[in-house]
Every structure is written in C-alpha cells, then in structure tokens.
Amino acid sequence: xxxxxxxxxxxxxxxxxxxxxxxxxxxxxxxxxxxxxxxxxxxxxxxxxxxxxxxxxxxxxxxxxxxxxxxxxxxxxxxxxxxxxxxxxxxxxxxxxxxxxxxxxxxxxxxxxxxxxxxxxxxxxxxxxxxxxxxxxxxxxxxxxxxxxxxxxxxxxxxxxxxxxxxxxxxxxxxxxxxxxxxxxxxxxxxxxxxxxxxxxxxxxxxxxxxxxxxxxxxxxxxxxxxxxxxxxxxxxxxxxxxxxxxxxxxxxxxxxxxxxxxxxxxxxxxxxxxxxxxxxxxxxxxxxxxxxxxxxxxxxxxxxxxxxxxxxxxxxxxxxxxxxxxxxxxxxxxxxxxxxxxxxxxxxxxxxxxxxxxxxxxxxxxxxxxxxxxxxxxxxxxxxxxxxxxxxxx
Numbered sequence: 096x097x098x099x100x101x102x103x104x105x106x107x108x109x110x111x112x113x114x115x116x117x118x119x120x121x122x123x124x125x126x127x128x129x130x131x132x133x134x135x136x137x138x139x140x141x142x143x144x145x146x147x148x149x150x151x152x153x154x155x156x157x158x159x160x161x162x163x164x165x166x167x168x169x170x171x172x173x174x175x176x177x178x179x180x181x182x183x184x185x186x187x188x189x190x191x192x193x194x195x196x197x198x199x200x201x202x203x204x205x206x207x208x209x210x211x212x213x214x215x216x217x218x219x220x221x222x223x224x225x226x227x228x229x230x231x232x233x234x235x236x237x238x239x240x241x242x243x244x245x246x247x248x249x250x251x252x253x254x255x256x257x258x259x260x261x262x263x264x265x266x267x268x269x270x271x272x273x274x275x276x277x278x279x280x281x282x283x284x285x286x287x288x289x290x291x292x293x294x295x296x297x298x299x300x301x302x303x304x305x306x307x308x309x310x311x312x313x314x315x316x317x318x319x320x321x322x323x324x325x326x327x328x329x330x331x332x333x334x335x336x337x338x339x340x341x342x343x344x345x346x347x348x349x350x351x352x353x354x355x356x357x358x359x360x361x362x363x364x365x366x367x368x369x370x371x372x373x374x375x376x377x378x379x380x381x382x383x384x385x386x387x388x389x390x391x392x393x394x395x396x397x398x399x400x401x402x403x404x405x406x407x408x409x410x411x412x413x414x415x416x417x418x419x420x421x422x423x424x425x426x427x428x429x430x431x432x433x434x435x436x437x438x439x440x441x442x443x444x445x446x447x448x449x450x451x452x453x454x455x456x457x458x459x460x461x462x463x464x465x466x467x468x469x470x471x472x473x474x475x476x477x478x479x480x481x482x483x484x485x486x487x488x489x490x
Contacts, residue, residue, distance in 0.1 A: 144218075144239045150232055152176045164241055166211030177237075182209040197232065200224045205242070217243045282317035289313045339466070341489045342379045344421055345370045348411055351388045355396070359409065364396045369412040377421050377486040379466050384486075387459040387470070391425040391482045394455065398429030398479065405478065416485050420468070424483035432472065432480050440472060459484075 144161035148154050154177050157169040165172075165181065172180065178189075184207035185192060196202045202222040209215055218239035225234045289310050296307040352366055359366050392409065399407040409427050416422035432440060441460050456470075463470040463484045470484040 142240075144241075146172070146177065146237055148177050148235050148237065150234065152178055154180070155234065161239075164210070164216065164239070165208065183207070196222055196224050196235070206239070208239075215243075216241055217246045282321040285317040286314050286321070289317065339378050339380050341376045342381055342384070343374075344377050344379070344384070344423060344486065345374055345413055347381060347384055348388055348413065348423065351385055351392060352411065355389060355392050358393070359396050362396055362400055362407070364399055364407040364409055366392075367408060367410045369410065371414045374413055374415065374421055376489040377466075378489045379486055380462075383462045384466070387462050387484065388423065388425070390455045390459050394482070395425050395427035395429065398427045398431075400429075402429055402478075419488050419490075420485045421488060422483055422485050424481050426475065426479065426481040428475075428477070428479040431474055431478060437472065437474075441470075 141158075142160055144164045145156075145158040146154055146161050147156035154172050154175050157167070157172040161172070162168055167180070177183070186204050186206070192202055192204070201224065202220075204220060206218050206220045207215060208218055219242050221238045223236040223238075224232055225236060227233050293307050293310040293314065296303045296310060348368065348370060352368065356366055388411075392411065395409045399409070405428060407428060409425065412424045412426070414422055441456050460470045463486070467487045468485040470482070472480055472482045474480050
C-alpha cells in the first residue's frame with residue numbers, strides 16, 4: 096500500500112470515527128431528552144409549571160401547567176429561548192447562577208417572569224441539571240411555582256408592621272415629650288444667654304472682639320446641639336420604608352442614650368455603657384433598630400421605678416457574638432420578671448404596665464427577626480433582667 100493510499104485510509108477512518116461519535120452523541124442527547132420528556136409527562140397533571148431546556152436555553156418540553164401559567168402553548172414555546180420568552184429577572188447574575196448549577200447540579204431561588212399578556216409573576220424556581228452517560232450536561236429540568244399571591248401578602252404584612260411600628264414610635268416619643276423639650280430648651284436657653292453676652296461684648300465702650308468671637312462660637316455649638324436633637328427626633332418619627340444598610344450599632348446606641356438620658360435621670364436611673372471598641376458593622380435599618388433599643392431602654396427604666404433599696408442602673412452593652420453576629424444587651428437592676436410573665440412577655444397585647452399597649456416587645460422582636468437576628472430575655476443572677484438581641488454582621 097502506497098503512502099498516499101495509507102493516508103487516505105486513515106483520513107477515511109478518522110472521518111468515520113468522528114461521524115460515529117457525533118451520531119452517538121446525538122443519540123445520547125435524544126435519549127436523555129426523551130427520558131426527560133417521559134419524566135415530565137408523568138407530572139403533566141401537576142399544578143407546577145415544568146419545562147425542559149437544552150444547554151443553549153431553547154425550550155424542548157413545556158407542560159400544561161406552564162401553558163396555563165404563562166399563556167403560551169407548547170407549540171408556541173418549543174424552540175424559543177426561555178429567558179427571552181419570559182423576560183426573566185434573576186436575583187443574581189445569570190453567570191453566577193449557572194455556575195452554581197454546574198457545580199451542584201441544582202439551583203433554587205425566586206425569579207420574576209413576564210407572561211404572554213404582559214403581566215408579571217413571581218415564581219419559586221428549581222433547576223435540575225441532566226447529564227449524559229459521559230457526564231456531559233445536556234439539559235435542564237425547571238419547575239416553577241407561582242408565589243405571587245404569597246409575595247403580595249408578605250408585602251401587605253410588611254406594610255402593616257411598618258405602620259404599627261411607626262405608631263409605636265410616635266407613642267414612645269409622646270411619652271418622652273417632656274424630656275425632649277427639656278433637652279431642646281437647654282441649648283436654646285444657652286443660645287439666648289450667649290447671644291446677649293455677645294451683644295454686651297460688642298456694644299461696650301471698649302468692644303472685646305475676642306470674647307465676642309468666643310461667645311459666637313458657643314452660640315453656634317449650642318445651635319448645632321439643638322439641631323442634632325431635633326434631627327434625631329425627626330428621624331425616629333419619620334414615616335419611611337425600611338432600608339437595610341451598613342450600620343455602626345454603637346453609634347446607634349449612643350444616639351438613643353442622648354434621647355433617653357434626661358428621662359432616665361428624672362426617674363433616678365443612671366445609664367452606663369460597655370460598648371466593644373472593635374465591633375464590626377451590622378446590616379440594618381437605622382430607625383427600626385433605634386426603635387428596638389429605645390424600647391428596651393425605656394422598659395428597663397420603667398422596671399426600676401419602684402426600686403429604693405439599691406442603685407438604679409441600666410447597662411447597655413455590645414460585643415461580638417459567634418462568628419458572624421453582634422450582640423446588644425440592655426441589663427436593668429429592677430424587680431425582674433416572674434416566670435409566668437417570662438413565657439408571655441413577647442406575646443401581642445401582653446403587658447405588665449398599667450398604661451402599656453403590649454406591642455413594644457412584639458414589634459421589637461419582629462424587627463430583629465426581620466434583620467436575621469433573635470431577641471430574648473434572661474433573668475439576672477442578681478436583681479433585674481437582661482434583654483438582648485443579635486444582628487448579622489455586614490458582609
């Protein structure tokens with residue numbers, strides 16, 4: 096056999112092998128697709144929408160529930176690129192989601208789809224990666240449940256909770272009105288006094304400009320102090336949607352102490368702090384967490400109102416908790432909580448106060464849990480009790 100004939104034979108064999116491999120791959124893909132269709136057909140009567148798409152995103156199977164949910168018939172959907180057809184909004188980058196699908200063989204999450212009539216639907220989506228006998232990915236089985244009504248109900252509940260929390264904040268600020276007025280009046284009175292002194296320094300026979308400048312600086316300082324008090328009050332009573340951001344929880348605690356210290360002082364309570372210096376930031380809504388801290392502080396002050404045989408001290412502390420959390424604790428030296436009340440203290444409308452609404456602790460626990468944390472109470476070794484809650488660190 097000549098070299099040319101040998102090379103020609105080798106090329107022919109190579110082409111035949113390549114064709115055999117291609118045909119085998121096609122058969123495997125058809126077999127896998129047929130298997131998936133058979134599996135999906137068994138679920139054709141389910142209320143879940145189920146479809147199969149190939150690795151290019153083209154729809155290969157579309158069940159009756161998908162027709163009912165999205166509005167396209169199987170004939171209209173087959174061959175279409177699924178994410179173009181449904182105008183899918185993803186919770187993360189598609190490349191990231193597909194990377195997880197390839198690594199784990201499955202993915203779950205919430206997607207926003209557009210139906211044929213243009214309306215939007217939120218679905219709980221589950222993706223399952225299908226591979227051939229060689230382990231190569233060939234298709235994705237996707238199951239979607241319509242959770243739009245549940246999401247709307249959750250949004251209504253969130254708004255109702257926000258409304259109730261706002262009312263509770265207004266009620267608390269009403270209780271603090273006298274103390275707040277006192278805190279604002281102090282710098283205002285200082286401004287008036289320093290303004291008069293400044294005029295005297297300037298209108299004398301020998302105007303003292305340096306003293307006048309220093310007095311003007313004190314006027315500015317006290318004006319800023321009054322402005323800060325009003326800003327803190329406005330932030331607490333403002334009606335806004337919750338917004339979780341990077342938050343310095345120690346700074347948030349200090350702001351509440353400035354609001355509550357006059358009220359505490361009038362009731363003979365000393366506020367002390369033990370705030371960790373190296374505390375990482377947390378993920379939270381500033382106003383909502385201020386409401387939680389203020390509620391716990393005012394409850395602690397109230398718990399010590401009848402104490403006469405020991406110092407009335409309220410300790411607010413912060414520290415790291417576990418590997419990814421921050422803990423805030425409010426410890427009083429009051430009368431404590433009896434075991435029966437301890438079981439019900441976070442229940443709606445349960446209160447030990449004669450004028451209490453019984454919603455403060457319920458709302459506080461809801462806020463903390465919505466931040467991915469936990470709020471609970473423990474009796475102290477000595478007198479009083481400690482309310483403490485955790486928050487997730489900001490990542």
